[in-house]
Amino acid sequence: MKDLIRLKTERIFSICIYIFLLTIPFNLNAQTDWVRWEGKEISYELTPTHHHDYTLDKSSFGMTLFSVLRNTYYFFISDLDGDNCPFEPSCSAFFLQSIKETSIFKGTLMFSDRFTRDLNFFKGTDHYHLLASKKFSDPAYNYTLHSKKIKL
């Protein structure tokens, strides 16, 4: 009789240990009281979601000049305004890419077209691929008027 009681006690004890072990991860992740009521410093500063590439393109004098202009725009406007361009590459990066791919004249026309498309409120995935970053893929090489460069 004593043995039976001992055996049953041991079994119950082992089940308790097992349950305890099971609850350890929950206990570790549980919110403790003092954390819940702790006062927190809230910052309303917008954290940048992306970082601009400030490297200068030194392939030609014109490209260097445009890189400086782009960096100025990044520093004084874009970085403060936030990552708002719905396209990838952003309009400023697109402008530089299009100038590099074509010429200053054609690049400006490409940028003008991109800027107009950016103004369109109803742009969607029927014309652009949606990237993992939730931006529309719209590379400059698709607009150079060279059909072989187009990648869909």
Next chain:
Amino acid sequence: MISKTQINKKILIAVFLIIIPLTSVNCQLTTDGNIFSLKNRLRFGNYLYKDQDYLRAADEFKEYLKSESNDTVVFRLANSYFQIGHYTEAADNFKGLFFGSQLSEEARLMFYESIFFQKDYKLFRSLTEENNFDSSLYNKDIERLKYISFFFDNTTLPDENTVLKSFPDTVQSKLLNFYQQKKFPKYKSITTSVILSTLIPGAGKIYTGEIGDGITSLIATGLTTYLAITNFKADHQFRGWLFSGLAAFFYAGNIYGSAASAQIYNARIQFNFDKEVRLFFEQRNYFLPKIDY
């Protein structure tokens, strides 16, 4: 007195002692003492080939063929290269079976397939027209493959009846549809798009199906032009010129964008057509017989 568990333990040890030497002898017998012997390489290669592990199977076959000559193994090596997309190596190896082999006919067909899948369709057609490696058994399949190749590049299509007669009746209507699409693609004219956008900003984009972009272009150009005119009328010269510049910027961009839009539209038509045609033929294995040895 020996207990029952002790007897069981002794039996287990005895069985264990018998099995171990037996399995080692068995291993010895199966490996012939040399795991990398030619026979084993071939057996392992065949096993990998059956398991569709073509990359490793090719290695085993290559090692085997360094010392032995066997047409089936050469065929399997070539087919392994074919399966993993190494079409140049596949074609070279199939070529080795053209003469004096029982697999000559199959090798010829597979050779043409390898050239076809290299996507150099002009070379493929020139080879089929030269008739140097003609296959009496698979001539029709090779000819059919030649007509399929016309759908994949920009060469002018041969006569409709010539193309269609090589294919079974069940797919005639679908192929006729592809033929019409290839010959008369529903492209949008870049010139029309540009002219429309020159006359009415955004019209070219609407013509290519980019309605939202077209309307935006019209509003952007129209609004800046209106602002330029009103400012000039109110004698605000600076603002007048500023908005004139912006209007010109949007107007020029709209014309350029219309041309680009028409070109992208056409590229999309071509892309979708290529995708559909490729899928159609892939699903039917390009109307080729399945050859495997």
